[in-house]
Amino acid sequence: MPGKLLVIGGAESHDAGDDAILERFVLLAGGSEAHLVVIATASESPAQREKEYAEVFHRLGAGRVTPLRLEEREDSNSDLAVSAIERATGVFFTGGDQLRITTVVGGSKVDTALHARLAEGMILAGTSAGAAMMSSTMILGGSIASVSTDSVRTGPGMEFLPGVLIDMHFAQRGRLNRLLSAIAMFPHELGLGIDENTAILVDGDVFEVLGAGTVTVIDAGQARTISASLSDVGGPIALCGAQLHVLPAGWRFNLTERAAIKRSERDHAH
Amino acid sequence: MPGKLLVIGGAESHDAGDDAILERFVLLAGGSEAHLVVIATASESPAQREKEYAEVFHRLGAGRVTPLRLEEREDSNSDLAVSAIERATGVFFTGGDQLRITTVVGGSKVDTALHARLAEGMILAGTSAGAAMMSSTMILGGSIASVSTDSVRTGPGMEFLPGVLIDMHFAQRGRLNRLLSAIAMFPHELGLGIDENTAILVDGDVFEVLGAGTVTVIDAGQARTISASLSDVGGPIALCGAQLHVLPAGWRFNLTERAAIKRSERDHAH
Numbered sequence: 001m002p003g004k005l006l007v008i009g010g011a012e013s014h015d016a017g018d019d020a021i022l023e024r025f026v027l028l029a030g031g032s033e034a035h036l037v038v039i040a041t042a043s044e045s046p047a048q049r050e051k052e053y054a055e056v057f058h059r060l061g062a063g064r065v066t067p068l069r070l071e072e073r074e075d076s077n078s079d080l081a082v083s084a085i086e087r088a089t090g091v092f093f094t095g096g097d098q099l100r101i102t103t104v105v106g107g108s109k110v111d112t113a114l115h116a117r118l119a120e121g122m123i124l125a126g127t128s129a130g131a132a133m134m135s136s137t138m139i140l141g142g143s144i145a146s147v148s149t150d151s152v153r154t155g156p157g158m159e160f161l162p163g164v165l166i167d168m169h170f171a172q173r174g175r176l177n178r179l180l181s182a183i184a185m186f187p188h189e190l191g192l193g194i195d196e197n198t199a200i201l202v203d204g205d206v207f208e209v210l211g212a213g214t215v216t217v218i219d220a221g222q223a224r225t226i227s228a229s230l231s232d233v234g235g236p237i238a239l240c241g242a243q244l245h246v247l248p249a250g251w252r253f254n255l256t257e258r259a260a261i262k263r264s265e266r267d268h269a270h
Numbered sequence: 271m272p273g274k275l276l277v278i279g280g281a282e283s284h285d286a287g288d289d290a291i292l293e294r295f296v297l298l299a300g301g302s303e304a305h306l307v308v309i310a311t312a313s314e315s316p317a318q319r320e321k322e323y324a325e326v327f328h329r330l331g332a333g334r335v336t337p338l339r340l341e342e343r344e345d346s347n348s349d350l351a352v353s354a355i356e357r358a359t360g361v362f363f364t365g366g367d368q369l370r371i372t373t374v375v376g377g378s379k380v381d382t383a384l385h386a387r388l389a390e391g392m393i394l395a396g397t398s399a400g401a402a403m404m405s406s407t408m409i410l411g412g413s414i415a416s417v418s419t420d421s422v423r424t425g426p427g428m429e430f431l432p433g434v435l436i437d438m439h440f441a442q443r444g445r446l447n448r449l450l451s452a453i454a455m456f457p458h459e460l461g462l463g464i465d466e467n468t469a470i471l472v473d474g475d476v477f478e479v480l481g482a483g484t485v486t487v488i489d490a491g492q493a494r495t496i497s498a499s500l501s502d503v504g505g506p507i508a509l510c511g512a513q514l515h516v517l518p519a520g521w522r523f524n525l526t527e528r529a530a531i532k533r534s535e536r537d538h539a540h
Contacts, residue, residue, distance in 0.1 A: 174444020
């Protein structure tokens with residue numbers, strides 16, 4: 001995947017001087033040469049979201065910003081929409097309901113075009129629901145009350161980033177238990193809890209952390225004991241010996257090796 | 271420490287049929303032979319808390335329940351209060367503000383008597399603030415927004431349970447980041463995040479989990495990298511390779527070996 005993914009944990013700042021995440025997106029999409037497409041399909045107020053993001057992207061120096069309104073599946077299969085994606089150097093998915101994205105865009109010609117443009121080097125960004133949908137399996141909902149077999153609902157995502165399960169608004173909504181519930185049941189997936197106003201920038205198999213909060217990585221691959229039975233609906237889950245990493249801005253993580261890269265190692269490399 | 275500690279994550283159920291935690295307390299204190307003392311010093315409404323706990327403990331079959339009103343330090347140094355503790359088979363601290371407990375009870379004759387009775391086999395229980403104060407270092411407050419050097423405030427606790435840092439209402443208030451902030455700075459302490467209506471029953475160096483939620487154990491003792499600088503106030507913390515365990519009811523954990531004990535191992539042992 002030559003293109004980059006920018007996966008934002010929701011509530012990223014749009015304020016001048018505190019907009020490092022969105023600034024990075026505009027920069028990586030080409031700055032004054034960028035042609036950005038904003039897709040607010042997940043939102044209940046798409047016109048408002050499109051306007052907000054167009055304003056901030058213009059302020060950050062983006063060359064062109066095109067809102068692409070996809071409300072029905074026929075929109076996502078239209079030649080007009082496909083050609084907008086084909087011209088884009090960066091596509092941004094707003095927050096809202098991730099099932100809106102999969103049901104309106106999933107499997108459409110726009111979906112195919114997004115994957116093709118990503119392979120060609122485009123940057124794909126999303127916040128909140130627009131970020132959750134990027135993994136092969138996405139979290140649809142759940143409970144923070146306990147770690148149990150019915151504390152989390154998952155479904156297939158848009159498959160831009162395989163091998164991970166992403167949870168958004170992680171610290172602010174206290175979502176450790178629901179991410180742990182998912183990772184305990186599916187320990188082949190790596191759990192990424194992304195705080196608000198925080199993002200990961202994925203380039204190949206390495207991501208870098210951006211923004212104000214931290215990214216919590218849960219790796220149950222080497223866990224010694226996981227006790228979860230789907231025949232016991234709502235039953236408790238025990239999980240012993242998962243690895244936990246907390247990464248603030250500037251730190252990187254290798255998704256293939258499942259290992260953090262010290263900031264100093266990176267600094268020496270450059 | 272021959273006595274037992276019951277450390278409750280707050281909001282334990284008082285409802286008949288869902289009161290396993292408080293029922294265990296009454297049972298371990300002697301049931302119909304129990305002489306329970308309720309200390310609501312942490313609360314802003316001590317009379318109401320005393321009444322609520324007296325009702326539920328009586329319903330659960332406790333022989334005697336005595337509210338012990340400690341409002342000022344002179345109350346905690348009175349002979350009357352000391353003799354109430356000396357007769358108690360179980361003492362229960364309600365929730366509220368943990369600084370009320372340390373400032374009113376800490377270092378008093380009641381404090382000394384509590385430690386003495388615990389050594390003689392009494393059970394000491396506490397919920398929320400009444401649980402947070404049990405460790406040698408307690409969490410006083412903090413922020414859930416990020417893992418940083420000023421995301422958590424700690425202070426000396428009442429030292430009934432050394433070697434751990436306890437956080438309460440863990441899942442419900444999303445306190446992972448503040449517990450991680452503390453453990454990253456003080457990795458010799460074991461982090462225990464106790465969900466609401468959930469408790470640990472500590473007997474020697476082993477605790478057992480009770481209740482509806484889970485206990486999240488954060489062990490940074492073997493972490494590969496911790497990057498925290500107190501000279502950088504509010505600076506981000508990186509933490510790589512902490513161990514994480516999630517334990518539902520029935521599971522046990524050895525605090526000395528820092529290892530979970532499988533439910534089956536326990537079941538075979540009994």
